[in-house]
Amino acid sequence: MNLILLEPHEVGGTGAVSLSGARAAHLLRVLKVTPGQTVRVGVLDGPHGTGTVTSTAPSTAGGTVELHCAFDSAAPPRPRVDLLLALPRPKVLRRLWAQLAALGVGQIILTNAARVERNYFDTHVLAPECYRPLLIEGLQQARDTWLPRVSIHRQFKVLIEDALDGLFGDGLRLVADAAATCQVSAAVRQGRGAGAEPGAERDARALIAIGPEGGWNDFELALLEAHGFQAVGMGARTLRTDTACIALTALVHDSMESG
Amino acid sequence: MNLILLEPHEVGGTGAVSLSGARAAHLLRVLKVTPGQTVRVGVLDGPHGTGTVTSTAPSTAGGTVELHCAFDSAAPPRPRVDLLLALPRPKVLRRLWAQLAALGVGQIILTNAARVERNYFDTHVLAPECYRPLLIEGLQQARDTWLPRVSIHRQFKVLIEDALDGLFGDGLRLVADAAATCQVSAAVRQGRGAGAEPGAERDARALIAIGPEGGWNDFELALLEAHGFQAVGMGARTLRTDTACIALTALVHDSMESG
Missing domain, CATH: 3.40.1280.10 (SPOUT methyltransferase, trefoil knot domain)
Incomplete structure (x- = not known):
């Protein structure tokens, strides 16, 4: 996972994102993120951006990760x-x-x-x-x-x-x-x-x-x-x-x- | 299988080849060959050629196919x-x-x-x-x-x-x-x-x-x-x-x- 992809509805008005499931597990177990770290994020059919980890809650079930995201102004072009x-x-x-x-x-x-x-x-x-x-x-x-x-x-x-x-x-x-x-x-x-x-x-x-x-x-x-x-x-x-x-x-x- | 590949030692001096196993099964069951038909053949690291079916012996185990093969004079070039x-x-x-x-x-x-x-x-x-x-x-x-x-x-x-x-x-x-x-x-x-x-x-x-x-x-x-x-x-x-x-x-x- 070289990019964490988000559904548009997952991104709050202020850029707050709460992840659980496979993406949270990847961030916690593979990338071993801690608060303050940044990760590459993107919105489906939308722009790339940077997510700053604001909190983590590991659990045996995979855990949750809270991000604050800032996005580029434009989405990358559609493949030709x-x-x-x-x-x-x-x-x-x-x-x-x-x-x-x-x-x-x-x-x-x-x-x-x-x-x-x-x-x-x-x-x-x-x-x-x-x-x-x-x-x-x-x-x-x-x-x-x-x-x-x-x-x-x-x-x-x-x-x-x-x-x-x-x-x-x-x-x-x-x-x-x-x-x-x-x-x-x-x-x-x-x-x-x-x-x-x-x-x-x-x-x-x-x-x-x-x-x-x-x-x-x-x-x-x-x-x-x-x-x-x-x-x-x-x-x-x-x-x-x-x-x-x-x-x-x-x-x-x-x-x-x-x- | 768009070509039947033969090991060099499988080809007799007169071009006679006797196949059993997967290649014979493919010829008999997929291509459904009968005596007189020709199939594309090739020798590993060697030339392409044509195999004429001389006899077939289907069996539940896969059967055997006898071919008489004639080969091009030169092998195709090595991939570059x-x-x-x-x-x-x-x-x-x-x-x-x-x-x-x-x-x-x-x-x-x-x-x-x-x-x-x-x-x-x-x-x-x-x-x-x-x-x-x-x-x-x-x-x-x-x-x-x-x-x-x-x-x-x-x-x-x-x-x-x-x-x-x-x-x-x-x-x-x-x-x-x-x-x-x-x-x-x-x-x-x-x-x-x-x-x-x-x-x-x-x-x-x-x-x-x-x-x-x-x-x-x-x-x-x-x-x-x-x-x-x-x-x-x-x-x-x-x-x-x-x-x-x-x-x-x-x-x-x-x-x-x-x-």
Whole structure:
């Protein structure tokens, strides 16, 4: 936990925060805080800040910690990379939530696809009660406050044709395809070259679509390309979904940042 | 399993191969092969090829499959990226073996560091009987034949001062450091600019050093830099070791490939 994340309603008007449970236990047992010490804090979807420990009450149950927090005036920017992901198997998705939040994604759009098993949609890993704490775990690891937005779509065609423009407006749309020879970095550079006036690129966003283990089918790839997605490859290697998600999210981030 | 990997001793002089166990079970139950069909094969550290099924004998125990194999004349090139990794906790390392082999690494150099727990060295995850099958699993996923070389070093200083030049000669040495502002892609471009005659870059190699969860300490960072390692960053985010390994290996690969 490199950052203590707070829900907005946990912060009193004067910056007073009272923690119990896992965060208090971490402060008391791992960081071994004492009154007067400061810790990094952040508000979900809000600013970073500093929390000064005002009192501690250790207990076998975990204890409580009182903080007085002062926050930056502005929240950090939303990560510039979004993910469109064919629903992976529950075990894989469970492992991915925290890692994707740590890498930084603005939103995670989960979709059905021909090669997604129907029963993947029945998993509790898709319930906010399950994934929200995992996303927050990733944010606390990476010191970010932006909780990725999650939406789940059971009809791929409806998502791409009707819903996607509302979820992801202007920006670069990429689809990972083993057969593609264009690298992510080249696609980002080209997208930038074709883009608007200087300065606009600082706010630019990219969406990367990653298919199921067996790949998108021809219909799905054609529909994505008809809706502005450009195919990018990562060489001849076929990667597991979780490895591919992490590698591609990192590559798109790096390409967006590079001068 | 996108490729059936064979040990060199399994291939007879005429290309005859007899499979049982997991590979035969995969061929019979997942690919449902019948005589006359062909499958992708490869020899560990050797060439790719095509295996023609000559006979099958399914059984409840998994069965056997006989193949006649014809191989390419040359083995694919060794992956150009090597990894120097402070020994992560066993649970993390277990998850990493297959993913690193799938991403493609020439070698994995595991080392002690001040912030590595001593008992991490006692794990069976460091035994070849444990990690070799996991590396092969990753190669079969990614369709590669190069088995990453693994070496384990209990003395960081001895490794860097005495052993490293023998393990990794000419090539770009990078160390991931949260405080660094230079991007991987920029470091690779600079390294290339400073490099030898044109064409040499095709054979160029890079080594990326990744520290323990708590980071390298000042002594370790200074020793690495004194031995030619250039610090590269991935932005302000602190990632878990497994996420960082995958992200950085992918970034270095991509930068090495990009024109």
